[in-house]
Amino acid sequence: MMRKIVVALVILLTFALVPVFLPAIDxxxxxxxxxxIETVLVPDRSPLVxxxxxxxxxxxxxxxxxxGVAALTAAMLARGGxxxxxxxxxxxxxxxxxxxxxxxxxxxMTVFSGTTHVDNLELYYALVREMLLDPGFRxxxxxxxxxxxxxxxxxxxxxxxxxxxxxxxxxNIIYANHPYGHHNLGSLGALEKLTLDDVRDFYRAxxxxxxxxxxxxxxYPAGFPKQVIADFARLAEGKRERSKIAMxxxxxxxxxxxIERETRSTAISLGFPIDVERGDxxxxxxxxxxxxxxxxxxxxxxxxxxxxxxxxxxxGDYAYIEYFPRGMFQFTPAPNLGREQQIFQIxxxxxxxxxxxxxxxxxxxxxxxxxxxxxxxxxFEITRQFLLKYSNVLTxxxxxxxxxxxxxxxxxxxxxxxxxxEQLSKLTLEDVNRAISQHLRTENxxxxxxxxxxxxxxxxxxxxxxxxxxxxxxxxxxxxxxxKIIEAYPIKVKQEAVVVVPAEQVFx
Amino acid sequence: xxxxxxIVFLLWLxxxxxxxxxxxxxxxxxxxxxxxxxxPNGLRLVTVPTDYPNLVAQYIVVSTGSRNEVExxxxxxxxxxxxxxxxxxxxxxxxxxxxxxxxxxASSNAYTSDDRTxxxxxxxxxxxxxxxxxxxxxxxxxxxSPDVYRTETQAVLGEYNKNSANPxxxxxxxxxxxxxxxxxxxxxxxxxxxxxxxxxNQYDYSLEFYRRYYRxxxxxxxxxxxxxxxxxxxxxxxxxxxxxxxxxxxxxxxxPEQKEPRTAHVEWPSPTLPRLAIxxxxxxxxxxxxxxxxLDLLAAIAFGENSDLYQRxxxxxxxxxxxxxxxxxxxxxxxxxxxxxxxDLKGVDDVRDQILVTFKRYTKELIPQEKLDAxxxxxxxxxxxxxxxxxxxxxxxxxxxxLRRTPExxxxxxxLYQRITPEDIRAVASRYFVDDHRTIxxxxxxxxxxxxxxxxxxxx
Numbered sequence: 001m002m003r004k005i006v007v008a009l010v011i012l013l014t015f016a017l018v019p020v021f022l023p024a025i026d027x028x029x030x031x032x033x034x035x036x037i038e039t040v041l042v043p044d045r046s047p048l049v050x051x052x053x054x055x056x057x058x059x060x061x062x063x064x065x066x067x068g069v070a071a072l073t074a075a076m077l078a079r080g081g082x083x084x085x086x087x088x089x090x091x092x093x094x095x096x097x098x099x100x101x102x103x104x105x106x107x108x109m110t111v112f113s114g115t116t117h118v119d120n121l122e123l124y125y126a127l128v129r130e131m132l133l134d135p136g137f138r139x140x141x142x143x144x145x146x147x148x149x150x151x152x153x154x155x156x157x158x159x160x161x162x163x164x165x166x167x168x169x170x171x172n173i174i175y176a177n178h179p180y181g182h183h184n185l186g187s188l189g190a191l192e193k194l195t196l197d198d199v200r201d202f203y204r205a206x207x208x209x210x211x212x213x214x215x216x217x218x219x220y221p222a223g224f225p226k227q228v229i230a231d232f233a234r235l236a237e238g239k240r241e242r243s244k245i246a247m248x249x250x251x252x253x254x255x256x257x258x259i260e261r262e263t264r265s266t267a268i269s270l271g272f273p274i275d276v277e278r279g280d281x282x283x284x285x286x287x288x289x290x291x292x293x294x295x296x297x298x299x300x301x302x303x304x305x306x307x308x309x310x311x312x313x314x315x316g317d318y319a320y321i322e323y324f325p326r327g328m329f330q331f332t333p334a335p336n337l338g339r340e341q342q343i344f345q346i347x348x349x350x351x352x353x354x355x356x357x358x359x360x361x362x363x364x365x366x367x368x369x370x371x372x373x374x375x376x377x378x379x380f381e382i383t384r385q386f387l388l389k390y391s392n393v394l395t396x397x398x399x400x401x402x403x404x405x406x407x408x409x410x411x412x413x414x415x416x417x418x419x420x421x422e423q424l425s426k427l428t429l430e431d432v433n434r435a436i437s438q439h440l441r442t443e444n445x446x447x448x449x450x451x452x453x454x455x456x457x458x459x460x461x462x463x464x465x466x467x468x469x470x471x472x473x474x475x476x477x478x479x480x481x482x483x484k485i486i487e488a489y490p491i492k493v494k495q496e497a498v499v500v501v502p503a504e505q506v507f508x
Numbered sequence: 509x510x511x512x513x514x515i516v517f518l519l520w521l522x523x524x525x526x527x528x529x530x531x532x533x534x535x536x537x538x539x540x541x542x543x544x545x546x547x548p549n550g551l552r553l554v555t556v557p558t559d560y561p562n563l564v565a566q567y568i569v570v571s572t573g574s575r576n577e578v579e580x581x582x583x584x585x586x587x588x589x590x591x592x593x594x595x596x597x598x599x600x601x602x603x604x605x606x607x608x609x610x611x612x613x614a615s616s617n618a619y620t621s622d623d624r625t626x627x628x629x630x631x632x633x634x635x636x637x638x639x640x641x642x643x644x645x646x647x648x649x650x651x652x653s654p655d656v657y658r659t660e661t662q663a664v665l666g667e668y669n670k671n672s673a674n675p676x677x678x679x680x681x682x683x684x685x686x687x688x689x690x691x692x693x694x695x696x697x698x699x700x701x702x703x704x705x706x707x708x709n710q711y712d713y714s715l716e717f718y719r720r721y722y723r724x725x726x727x728x729x730x731x732x733x734x735x736x737x738x739x740x741x742x743x744x745x746x747x748x749x750x751x752x753x754x755x756x757x758x759x760x761x762x763x764p765e766q767k768e769p770r771t772a773h774v775e776w777p778s779p780t781l782p783r784l785a786i787x788x789x790x791x792x793x794x795x796x797x798x799x800x801x802x803l804d805l806l807a808a809i810a811f812g813e814n815s816d817l818y819q820r821x822x823x824x825x826x827x828x829x830x831x832x833x834x835x836x837x838x839x840x841x842x843x844x845x846x847x848x849x850x851x852d853l854k855g856v857d858d859v860r861d862q863i864l865v866t867f868k869r870y871t872k873e874l875i876p877q878e879k880l881d882a883x884x885x886x887x888x889x890x891x892x893x894x895x896x897x898x899x900x901x902x903x904x905x906x907x908x909x910x911l912r913r914t915p916e917x918x919x920x921x922x923x924l925y926q927r928i929t930p931e932d933i934r935a936v937a938s939r940y941f942v943d944d945h946r947t948i949x950x951x952x953x954x955x956x957x958x959x960x961x962x963x964x965x966x967x968x
Contacts, residue, residue, distance in 0.1 A: 048896060088819045095814040096882040098890035115896070117889050144826050147851065151781065151829055159780050162673040262778035265669035297617070299594060300606045309602065312662030315670050328670070331615060350670045382610050389613020389632045392562050396630075396897035472708040473658030503778075 036237065037209050037229050040405045042217035042398060050115040050399040051101075051128060052215035053232075054336060054406050056240060057206035059186075060107040060179040066198055068186015071105040072145060073202045078103035078112060080141035082130040087141055090127055099124055101131060104336060106323070107180050108242070109410070111336040115399055118219050129231050135203065142196045149185045150192070153507045157183075162267040162350060162450040163328055165259065169506055170269045170448045171323075173257060174343055178248045188508050208238020213409060217402035245340040248273050250444040254493040256461060257447070260454035261503035265350035267450040268360055270367070271343045272442040274321060276435075278338075279411035284423035285435035286321045286344075292375050292383040293366075294319030294346065297331050300386070302379075303366055307348070310479055311471070313359050315349040332394055335403025338410040344440055353451055357460045357467035360447065361489040371440050374433030384424050391417040454500040461491055461498055537891050537922040538915050540901070543737045547745065550725035550753045552913050555740045556732040556905070558898050564636055564733040565902035568627040568643060569909045571728075572721040574697040575622045575839060578758045581706065583692075584664070584699020585717045587620040588707060591660045592714065593627065594618075598649035600642055608642050611635070615899070620697050623839045624910035630899040633734045637743060644747035647727070650718055654711045661707035668698050675783060678774050679847070679951045683785045686772040687843055687947040691763035723754030728909050733898030763841070766945045774951040781829075782850045782952040786863050789945040790844035793837035793911050795920035800837070802928050802936040803844060807833045808883045809933075810870055811846055817866045821848070827855040837907060843947070844940065853954060860948065871938035874930040884925050891918070 040052075059070045078101050081087040094100060097120040104111050112132065116124035157165050168183055175181040185191075212235065214228055250273070276282050295301040296318050299309065303317040322342050324333045346367060351359040375383075395401045395417060404416040413419045451457050460467065466487040475483075545553040573586045596602045609616045612635035618627045631639060652660075671677045681696055688694035698704070707714075729748070731740045766789055791799040811817060811833045821828040830849040836842055846863055850856050895901045908917050 046896075048893065088823050091813050091819075095812075096885040096889070098886045098888075098893055115893055117892055120889070140824075140826075144823065147826065148829055151851070155779075155781050159778050160674045160676075163670060264672045265666075267670075267673075299602075300610045300616075305603075305606075308663050308666070310659070312659035312666070314666035315663060331617065349666065350673070351666065352669070382607060386610045386613050390615070391613075392632065393613065393615045393630055393899075396560070396563065396899055398896065471659070472662065473655040475655070 037232055038213040038409070039225055039229065040213060040215045040402065040409055041225055042215075042402050042405055043220065044218060044398060046218045046398055047118050048115050048398065049118055049121050049216070049218040049220045050402050051113060052217075052336065052399070052402050052406055053112045053128075053132065054213045054215060055110045055207060056108060056211045056213070056242070056410075058106050058108045058110050059182065059184045060245065061202075061206055062182070062186065062190075065190055066194060067182040067190040068149060069194055069198045069202045070110065070206075071185045072142075072149060072191075072194060073199045073207075074103035074105045074110050074112070075145045075149070076137060076141060076199055077131055077135050077203075079145060081136035081138055082127075083134040083136050084130055085127075086136065086138070090131065093123065093127055097124060101128055104334065105184050106337045107184070107339055108245075109336050109338050111403075111406075113399070113403075115218075121220065121224075125228070132207075133231065133234055137196055137200060139196060142199065146191065146194065150188060153183060153185055153188055153191075158503050158506055159261065161328070162261075162263055162265070163269075163347070164326070165503075165506065166267045166269040166448045166450045167325075167345070167347065169257065169259060169501075170271050170345070170446060171343070172507075173255070173448070174250065174271060174273060174446050175248050175341075179245055180248070180339075180341060183507055204236065206238075207235060209233060209235045210238040210240040213406060215402045215406045217398040247275055247341060250446070252444060253497055254443070254445045254447070254491070255497045256449065256493055256499070258454040258457055258498070258500050259448065259450045259503050259506060260452070260500055261450065263450065263452055265451075266353050266356035266359075266457070267350045268348035268356070268363065268447070269345065270348070270360075270363055270445055270447045271345035272445055274342055274344045274439050276321065276439050277340060277342055277411065278322070278407070279413045282431075282435040282439060283321075284420065285427055285432045286439060288380070288383050288387060288424070288427065288432055289370070289375060289436050289440070290319045290321045290344070291387055292379050293370055295386075296320070296324065296327060296333070302370075303346070303363075306366060307359065307362055310475075311362075311469075313355055313362070314351045317349065317363070318347045320345045320347070332400070335400060335407050338407050353453070353457075355469055356449060356451060356457055358469045358487065360449070360461075361467060361491065362486045364445070364491065365486050365489045371436060374436050375429070377429050380429040380432060384427065388421055388424055391420045450503075458498050458500055461493070462495055464491070536919045537888055538905075538918040540915075542915050544914060545737070545741050545744075547724065547749060549749070549751050550723070551744070551748050551751060552728040553741060553744045554728060554730045554905075554909065554913075554915065555735065555737040556730070556901065556915070557735060557737070558733055558901065560898045561734055562632060563630055563898055564633045564731060564735045565630045565899040566628065566636075566639065566643070567730040567732075567902045567906050567909075568647070569728045569730060569906050570625040570627075570721065571623065571726050571910045571913075572625055573621050573623045574695060574699065575692050575760070576721060576758050577692050577695070577699070578760060581703055582710070582713060583695040583703045584697075584707065585714065586625055586721075587697050587699065588661065588664050588714065589717055589722075590618045590620045590625050590627075591664055592652055592657065592718075593646050593650065595652045595656050595660055597646040598651045599645045605642060605646070608635075608638055612639060614639070622693060622697060622836075624907065626906050626910070628899075628902065628906075630733075636735065636739070640743045641747050644751075647722060647748070648751050650722070657711050657714060658708045661704075664707065665704055668701065668704055671698065675774075675776050675780050675951055676847075678776060679783050679785055679949060682772050682774045682951075683787060683843070683845065683947065683949045686770050686949060687766075687787055687789070688763055690761040691840060692760065693763075693838075693840065693842070720754065720756040720758075723756075724748070724751045725753055728913050730902055730905060730909055732902040732905070760840070766947075769943050770947040772947075772949045774949065776951050776953050779953050780951075782853050782856050782950065784848045784850060784856060784860055784863075784951075785845055785947075785949045786860065786867075787843040787845040787947045787949075788867070788941050790835060790842050790940055792839060792841050795912070795917045795924060798924065798928060798932050799936050799940070801921060801924040802933045803835065803940065804887070805880060805883050805925060805928055806870055806875070806933050806937060807835050807844065808886065809875055809879055810866055814882075815866075817862060821859060821862060827851060827859055837911060839911060853952060856950065856952075867937075867941045870934065871941050873934070875933055877930060880928070880930060880933075887925060888922065891922075
């Protein structure tokens, strides 16, 4: 029986075809100060309007001893009251519009973002404007927001998400004594001491017109960007000045830190710094290599197939060349995490503790193999094809298009999809394998594991004994033969470079 | 004269505003034209063309979830099955499946919940043919060996492990187990740990599960994006046309009425902040009966960010740093639950009492009309804001497709919201927020918290 129901088109939401990428509107007539505020505009016919107000400041600007002030400042603006309205009044005003205004702080970028239906643009923008330009900086908001930050580090991260804990600690040890050397939310010791005056100082110093890039997307009225520029010209003019952030210097040799806490399984992250960022000559080659080796949350990649597919070791195994926080909650990366310095990272999702050394060896074995042999031709072609199309998935929403456009401005590259297509079309397998051998080579691998019986794990690593593995089902002989190699794979680490860290000490 | 003109103008303005409001109310919340096609075997196709270029979101919704796991010892199989669907079929090895998705630049995954299992891919439109063909093969001709099966059960255990670090999963497991005694909502979608550990021994049962539920009458294929009905229908008929209808329907145990308030406590092995879940037995999803819709509105008003309680506990007294409601649209009666994280163990009793007082309050008080209107507006805009790509539209539709197999149910639900009055809400609240239908679960590191829990019996 065939049944057909056709419902007439109701035009509540009409969508545009292809959004236009407009570089800047520097030529627009505005006051002298206003002219210096950069904009990135992605207009289309959508009934939604997306804001991304990007300040080129972040945790790397936290003064020594005040680690966390960049994040507290952003949170005070996004989750605190304005001068005219207490925070509960702002929540009340946003409630019927179902909108919010969120902040994200990374090392070099702080972005405030939100999307509203165009019906509500005027009121929404009025709120956003007063939140950013006339902050209330009330003590009650400060107390709440500071406690939230402390509890996030102490409880949510240190005692509730082993995977993110391992990753963030990995960053912290790679960037020790470097502007990137603390969690974006700060360090606990410094956070406890921060005051509202520290926040005011940070706001004055870094929330300047020179640091701001206004990003707007969607169906806003024609004159709207001009109005936003004029309003934000009220910020102090400032100067954009950032000295080049150097690559971190690592003590030679492998280092393994084992975070001990009461937990069922063992989370593992590995990584080391790379000298390649988006826009660099070898970026696309490395992006392709990382996608082949460990495309995020995809069963279509090499590591996943070896560790989970063939062996059932865990839930997934991935690789990255750019910072990708909250990967357990999202499938595509958040934009506006632009950094001058990045690491190559391997994420091994939690394994049963008795398989922890085997899993770590397997990761090292596969990484060495990639480094030594590069990727095969067939994999190169198919991964390139994947990335050419996948860029459309990454920029599906107007908010994502806007975010990527801002990042492209930061990295000095064309529109992301066009850039990726252009770069990928020029690539050869030889380019990729040369880039792998040049940039993904290290003697200084850093490894973080989170587990229950840390000292036993440490001894198991240092003993050099094979870490055998058993399976609940028979395995093909090729896998068993490979297991023999992995079980005894040398872990080239000195005794003093394998340390146990009690969870209570992380982020202090 | 001027005054007269002003009055006329104001009158016109208010009329225009009223007309606009009416127009807005008449606009459907799900604004896209869609088509529904039913195949003779019971499979349904829903096609929603959009203006978003190049991409197609394909969501295959199986109305089977952990709710269907009726046999003791067999929890977690709907979810395990979601995993098995990626392990090859008669005409495709997993490697071939992967290669096809990779060439299509697809974002591909699947998820399982109480009531549904959803397989979704978003990809370039030119690859539609090849992907449907491959999908049909795994739905019609799934094939995996006992060895592959056992390996995958270990990945499922890995998934349980990665979730287990989070206290919320412990709290949620305990809540389900305490609030339900007979119905399958007693276990979470992951299943009981003991059942997960037994999965490697249950290869034959896994095949039985497939034979029962991976059938056209349980399945709806949803396409959203740069696609036409003609193309989608032709391909679905071609590749899914021969799928055989099944004949199994599970005998779901009916949960008896709860006759006493229940409490439970989770002693968490590592340091954490105390958490509290307060749940009342609620209704099932309906786009006709007012109960669920009335409580949806109340959930936001009583416990949402703009509620008195939230503002007091989170913003003013700052005793709580997370206050969330969980009250999904489910096939069978679901719990209306408030989850909180309390900043200090000493504050747990007071927070619990304030939440209980709030539940009581709305069984007596009428909600002001303007709060109700603001909440309706919020739900409407939230839906509009969420549908910002073809994939997002499909993702928003999938739960409703699992429940009623048509997008129209969203419009009916919102029409129902429109009809709810403050009196309805009060009447529904007093029927559902009854002490004997309540379950409170606490979680804390310290054993001190246990004493708090034991006192809860007194609090009626």
